[in-house]
Amino acid sequence: MTALALARSWRPKTFSELVGQDHVVKALTHALDQGRLHHAWLFTGTRGVGKTTIARIMAKALNCTGADGAGKMTSQPCGKCPACMEIDAGRFVDYIEMDAASNRGVDDIAALLEKAAYAPSNARFKVYMIDEVHMLTNHAFNAMLKTLEEPPEHVKFILATTDPQKIPVTILSRCLQFNLKQMPVALIVEHLEKVLAAEKVTYEVNALRVLAKAAQGSMRDALSLTDQAIAYAAGKVTEESVRGMLGTLDDAYLIRILDCLIAKDGASLLAVANEMGERSMSFSLALQDLSSLLQKIAAAQVVPESVLEDWPEAGEIRRLATQLTKEEAQLFYQISITSRPDLSLAPDEQTGFAMTLLRMLAFRPGSSGGGGTAPTPSSPPVASAPRPMSAPAPTAKTVVSAAASIATKLVAAATPVGDAANRPDWHSLVRQLPVKGLVQQLAFQTELQDWKDSAAGVKATIVTPMPQLASEASIARLGEALTTYFGKPVKIVIEKGEVEGKTVAKVDAQIHQEKRMNAEQMIAADPFIQQLEKEFGAKVVGGSVKPL
Numbered sequence: 300m301t302a303l304a305l306a307r308s309w310r311p312k313t314f315s316e317l318v319g320q321d322h323v324v325k326a327l328t329h330a331l332d333q334g335r336l337h338h339a340w341l342f343t344g345t346r347g348v349g350k351t352t353i354a355r356i357m358a359k360a361l362n363c364t365g366a367d368g369a370g371k372m373t374s375q376p377c378g379k380c381p382a383c384m385e386i387d388a389g390r391f392v393d394y395i396e397m398d399a400a401s402n403r404g405v406d407d408i409a410a411l412l413e414k415a416a417y418a419p420s421n422a423r424f425k426v427y428m429i430d431e432v433h434m435l436t437n438h439a440f441n442a443m444l445k446t447l448e449e450p451p452e453h454v455k456f457i458l459a460t461t462d463p464q465k466i467p468v469t470i471l472s473r474c475l476q477f478n479l480k481q482m483p484v485a486l487i488v489e490h491l492e493k494v495l496a497a498e499k500v501t502y503e504v505n506a507l508r509v510l511a512k513a514a515q516g517s518m519r520d521a522l523s524l525t526d527q528a529i530a531y532a533a534g535k536v537t538e539e540s541v542r543g544m545l546g547t548l549d550d551a552y553l554i555r556i557l558d559c560l561i562a563k564d565g566a567s568l569l570a571v572a573n574e575m576g577e578r579s580m581s582f583s584l585a586l587q588d589l590s591s592l593l594q595k596i597a598a599a600q601v602v603p604e605s606v607l608e609d610w611p612e613a614g615e616i617r618r619l620a621t622q623l624t625k626e627e628a629q630l631f632y633q634i635s636i637t638s639r640p641d642l643s644l645a646p647d648e649q650t651g652f653a654m655t656l657l658r659m660l661a662f663r664p665g666s667s668g669g670g671g672t673a674p675t676p677s678s679p680p681v682a683s684a685p686r687p688m689s690a691p692a693p694t695a696k697t698v699v700s701a702a703a704s705i706a707t708k709l710v711a712a713a714t715p716v717g718d719a720a721n722r723p724d725w726h727s728l729v730r731q732l733p734v735k736g737l738v739q740q741l742a743f744q745t746e747l748q749d750w751k752d753s754a755a756g757v758k759a760t761i762v763t764p765m766p767q768l769a770s771e772a773s774i775a776r777l778g779e780a781l782t783t784y785f786g787k788p789v790k791i792v793i794e795k796g797e798v799e800g801k802t803v804a805k806v807d808a809q810i811h812q813e814k815r816m817n818a819e820q821m822i823a824a825d826p827f828i829q830q831l832e833k834e835f836g837a838k839v840v841g842g843s844v845k846p847l
Contacts, residue, residue, distance in 0.1 A: 306522040309494055311352055312378055312387060314360075318518060319486050320349055323477045327353070328374035331360050337475045339447055339456040341432075343463040344479030347517030350459040351396075351430060353479075357457060358394040358426040359383045372423065382422060393422040400431045405438040412446045415454050424455050432458040433465035440467050447473045481516025484508065490518065491525055495536065500529055502536040505611055509541045512591075545584070550612045552585070553592050554619070560631065560659055561622050568660060572653040582652035586639045593632040596620050600628060624664070626736025631659050633737055637767040662740050722750035725761075726803050732780045741768040742777055743803040748794065756788030757781075764802070766795040 311317045314324045323342075330336055340357070342350040359376035366379045376383050385391035397411060411427065419425040429435075435443075447456060447470065458474060460466060491507045510528060514521035524545075525536070532540040552575060559568040575585065592612070598605040599620040606613050623631075638655040645651030725747035734742060741763065749760035759781065763769055774791050781789035822828055822839060831837040 304523065305494060305498075305526045306519045309522060311349070311356065312359075313376060314356055314374060317349060317352065317356070318490050319482045320353070320479050323353065323479060326477065327357065327360075331372060331374040334372070336361075336455070338450050338454070339458065339474040341458045341460070341463070341466075341471065341474035341476045342479055343460055343476065345461055345481055345516060347514075347519030347521075348479045348481060349518070350479060351428070354396075354426075354428040354457040354459060355386055355394070357455075358391070358424075358428070359386050361424045361426060361455060362386075362391075362393070362422040391422070393419040393425045394428070395426070396428045396430065398430050399434040403434045403436055403439060405436065405442050408435065408439040408442045412443060415446065416451060418453055423453070425453055426455045426457060428457045428459065430459045431461065432470075433460045433462045437467070440470055444469055444473070482511075482514070482518050482521070483516075484511040487511035487514060487518060487521045491521060494522070494525070500536060501534070503538050505538040506536045506541040508611075509538060509545065510536075513545055545581075550588075550592070550615070552580075553589050554612070554615050556589065556656065557592075557596075557619055557623070557631075560627075560656075560663065561619075563660065563663070565657065565660055568656050569653055572649060572656060575652075576649040582648040583639055583642055585652065586635050586642075586655065590632055590635040592616070593628055593635060596623060597625065597628040597632060600625050624736075626664055630662060630664075630737045630740070633770060633773075634659050634662065634767070664736055664739065721752070722747060726806055728784075729803055732777075732784060734777065734780050737768060737770070738773050738776045738780070741765075741773045744768055745793075746802050756790065757785065758790050758792065760792045760794060762794045762796055764795075764797050766793075769793045769795070 314328055317324055342353060344350055356376065359378075359382065360374055361372055362382040363373055363376040364370045364380045364382060365373075366377050368380065370377065370380065378384070378387070382391060386394050395411070397407075415425065415427065417425075450456065456474075458466075458470075463471070463476070463478075488504065488507045488511045491510065492502075492504070495502050495507075506528070507525075510524045511521055513524055528536045528541050528544055531544040552571060555571050556568065559565075559571065575582070595606070595610075595612075595616050596619050599616050600623075603617075603620075606616050610616070620628075634655060638651070638658070641655075642648050642651040645654065725745075729742040729745075732739075732742060744765045745761040745763045747759065748762050749758075751758040774793055778789055778791040781791070819839075828837075828839065
């Protein structure tokens with residue numbers, strides 16, 4: 300004997316059994332109890348939130364005759380009269396469900412409306428339920444307008460859709476519209492606990508949380524995944540088995556990733572990515588879970604009481620909220636959500652995921668972009684032989700002077716010629732703005748293209764080769780900083796593309812490179828260093844020279 304799927308066997312049959320749509324239930328039960336019924340309802344919402352279920356309950360409520368056959372229309376259908384039982388069994392002749400995805404033409408609608416003129420066979424109302432109604436053609440919509448506005452007294456229309464924006468306004472204006480909500484994780488978990496207890500299946504609560512999160516607000520998807528988890532685990536539904544089935548990762552991996560970012564440990568960061576690849580984990584889901592964790596951390600930084608005690612990771616969230624700055628949490632969140640679409644463009648998902656982690660490390664405010672702690676600017680060059688106490692030190696003032704000259708030339712070269720009278724020095728300006736984190740990264744990765752100054756304000760057009768940084772929030776905060784600086788409104792217009800000259804970040808990188816090369820040349824020419832190399836065979840370790 301074939302077992303009935305949980306999503307079917309646990310489909311609500313009355314309004315009281317319906318979960319998570321109290322606002323809709325309240326309105327419909329009041330209408331039924333008071334006898335103030337509209338002739339057409341439109342239910343909108345994502346898949347698996349109860350649109351078709353509510354339509355069937357409504358059909359029973361409209362046609363229920365009670366167990367004794369003498370009942371009236373009610374908000375609490377008995378489930379025992381012929382109408383209720385036949386609707387539940389899917390064979391009630393006066394309840395017609397039509398799938399608009401496969402019956403979308405004007406001829407299909409014309410045939411349906413032609414039958415609507417006839418009285419119901421053995422019911423109070425003939426109920427037409429049109430699912431995915433947004434799939435109908437424009438001609439089909441036009442054909443049903445008049446009937447939908449003034450149907451026969453014995454006809455009720457119930458329309459359902461996952462995409463109400465595609466429905467013409469003329470249809471929307473003829474219906475009472477109800478937007479069904481997505482199910483919150485806590486509500487799905489509570490319902491799954493009830494279902495599994497009744498089914499006598501043992502489970503772990505954390506496993507149900509994973510299933511609820513994977514369902515993305517759909518109760519039907521949650522029940523289907525639970526069915527799959529029961530089969531996969533061959534009995535007890537555990538967190539380990541559910542994560543293995545879904546290909547999701549334990550929160551411990553996410554915590555390790557953030558700890559590596561905090562420690563600026565690039566080697567360990569890549570090791571975590573490799574370990575996840577060896578376990579064949581979904582890197583797209585990993586970025587989704589990472590962004591979810593970062594959102595909780597950011598919320599905890601602003602509203603500490605938002606961390607719920609029943610979260611398994613509550614303690615780690617509180618710890619990370621104190622170790623990450625608010626700017627870092629926002630930056631990592633932005634990178635994680637904007638990098639998910641890029642995974643399909645990478646050579647493989649693991650490479651794309653690893654590059655996302657390295658991007659977080661490189662863009663972290665104050666980070667040198669590599670593993671470990673960067674040496675301080677005052678660190679001396681490392682040589683393989685000790686330096687005598689009496690030896691003279693290299694001339695640092697000369698290095699600083701030469702580097703300053705290089706920086707001046709580079710900034711001047713990056714500034715468009717002839718713009719001094721009409722537009723600001725963009726490179727100098729953005730360095731003075733009091734912005735941090737993602738906004739600072741956006742400012743440093745841009746070049747000023749146009750600057751229109753008027754009495755009403757300024758319109759600044761800037762171009763960036765990194766559009767993933769140009770979120771609406773970052774653009775707005777950059778505009779606010781410029782408005783405060785100039786004392787007049789500054790509107791930022793972002794254009795995406797390669798810069799013609801150099802961004803601030805490129806100028807800074809080139810300045811650093813020139814400083815390092817100049818310092819290495821001066822160290823190589825220093826008589827004391829040359830003496831060490833000649834007499835003791837000492838060598839300056841490559842990359843150890845850091846400019847002041």
